[in-house]
Amino acid sequence: MALITKDDVGNVHLLNDSWKLWYWRFSGTAVNWTDNLHGLCDIFNHIKMPSMLTTGCDYSVFKSDIKPMWEDPTNKNGGRWLIKDSGLLDQYWMDILLSMIGGMYDPYNDNVCGIVYNRRQYSKISVWVSSSDTNIVNDIGSKLKHFLDTKEKLKFEKHSEISKKKVNVHKKIILAK
Numbered sequence: 001m002a003l004i005t006k007d008d009v010g011n012v013h014l015l016n017d018s019w020k021l022w023y024w025r026f027s028g029t030a031v032n033w034t035d036n037l038h039g040l041c042d043i044f045n046h047i048k049m050p051s052m053l054t055t056g057c058d059y060s061v062f063k064s065d066i067k068p069m070w071e072d073p074t075n076k077n078g079g080r081w082l083i084k085d086s087g088l089l090d091q092y093w094m095d096i097l098l099s100m101i102g103g104m105y106d107p108y109n110d111n112v113c114g115i116v117y118n119r120r121q122y123s124k125i126s127v128w129v130s131s132s133d134t135n136i137v138n139d140i141g142s143k144l145k146h147f148l149d150t151k152e153k154l155k156f157e158k159h160s161e162i163s164k165k166k167v168n169v170h171k172k173i174i175l176a177k
C-alpha cells in the first residue's frame, strides 16, 4: 500500500472525525471505574480482535472529543444499541467501526458517538448514540441492522435508565445489609 503524503491529501476522502481507542482493565487498587479507563491512541495501526481480550476487559473507540462514559456531556442524554453475542462479534466489531469511521449514518453521523466491546462470559457490543429522539435512534438502528445483515432483534437502552438501575441495585444491596 502506498503512503499518502500531506500534499496528496486534497484528492482523497478525508475522515469526518478523528477517533480514539480506549481500554478498560480491572485493577484492584483503583477506587473508581473511571480510574481503570485508559485512552490509548488517536490512530490505530494494529488492534487485536476484541474476542482475544481477557474476559472482563473492554475496548471502546469513540470520537476523540467524547469520553466512553455516561457522564460525558455528549453521551448523557443518549443511549446504546446493544448487540448480543451470536458468534459474529469480531466481524460485527470491524463492520461497525468501518461504518462509523466512514460516516455511513447520514443524516445522523453527528449522533453516533462510538462503539464498546465488553469481553464477558456473554460478550456484547454497543453502539452509543448521543440522542434518545425516536427518529434518530431508529434511523441509526435500522442502518446498523442493514450493515450487519442481521435479522436479530437489537435493543436500545437509555444511559440514564441503565445508570439509575445500577444505583438502585447498589441501594438494594445496602438496604439488605
Ligand code: MGP
Residues within 6 Å of the ligand: 033, 034, 068, 069, 070, 071, 118, 120, 166
Ligand atoms: P459494564 O462494564 O458496562 O457492563 O458495566 P457489564 O460488566 O457487562 O455489566 P452489565 O450490568 O451491563 O451486565 C458494569 C459496571 O461498570 C456498571 O454497573 C457501572 O458500575 C460501571 N460503569 C459502566 N459504564 C459504562 C460506566 C460509565 O460510563 N460511568 C461510570 N461511572 N460507571 C460505569
